[in-house]
Amino acid sequence: MLQLERDAYEALPKSAERLLTELKYVYTIKNKRPNTRPSMTLRPILMTLTALSIGGCSVADVTAPDLAALKEPALQHRQEKGPPGAPAGTCWGKTVSPAVIETVTEQIVVQPAEILADGTVVSPAIYKTETLQQIVKERRETWFQTPCPDVLTEEFVESLQRALKARGHFRGGISGEMDARTRAAIRRYQTPQGLDSGILALETGRQLGLVAVERDVQ
Secondary structure, rough: HHHHHHHHHOOOOOOHHHHHHHHHHHHHHHHOOOOOOOOOOOOOHHHHHHHHOOOOOOHHHOOOOOOHHOOOOOOOOOOOOOOOOOOOEEEEEEEEEOOOOEEEEEEEEEEOOOOOOOOEEEEOOOEEEEEEEEEEOOOOOEEEOOOOOOOOOOOOOHHHHHHHHHHOOOOOOOOOOHHHHHHHHHHHHHHHHOOOOOOOHHHHHHOOOOOOOOOOOO
16 A cells, blocks of 8 residues: 555656655644554545656646636627728627716805904804716717627637636636636637637737737738
């Protein structure tokens, strides 16, 4: 049994080896006794890491869940063709930023103060408090051109996922599906550029090298 554990330990990749060493250290400190070989508590972990290694996976491949994908809204398809003046045959996406309303409390003078010429206050001003709602930011619609549905093939989405993963935005396996995880990655990439949307913009596709850049023909 010890020889089997030793062989399995030596077969682990360096990342898994470090992880197991750290686990053994924590276990040793907790129990306040030396631990020179995998204990019964650590054996299931060792076997799991070994199975991952044999299966061609590394510890780095086990990614944390993408919590942003759980909040990513579903796409809504509407009959609108696009903004006014949109060229025929083009496809568009739209984001709507709701109005921001703020409640403001103001003091309004009902009766001004009565003050004599020498500065003596005969009677102070009388105020009343009013609570008002003001629009701080107007509702805004933003249209942007997108790749049309016939472009969003499985191969295209796979390339998109790889491009986003290489930039640290996509978390998960390459599936070729435009799922919530992929849309969350798109949003993470586009938001710093001023487009808070999980819909792929045509310009984003060009930046990622997935859509050809049109040149003006002179």
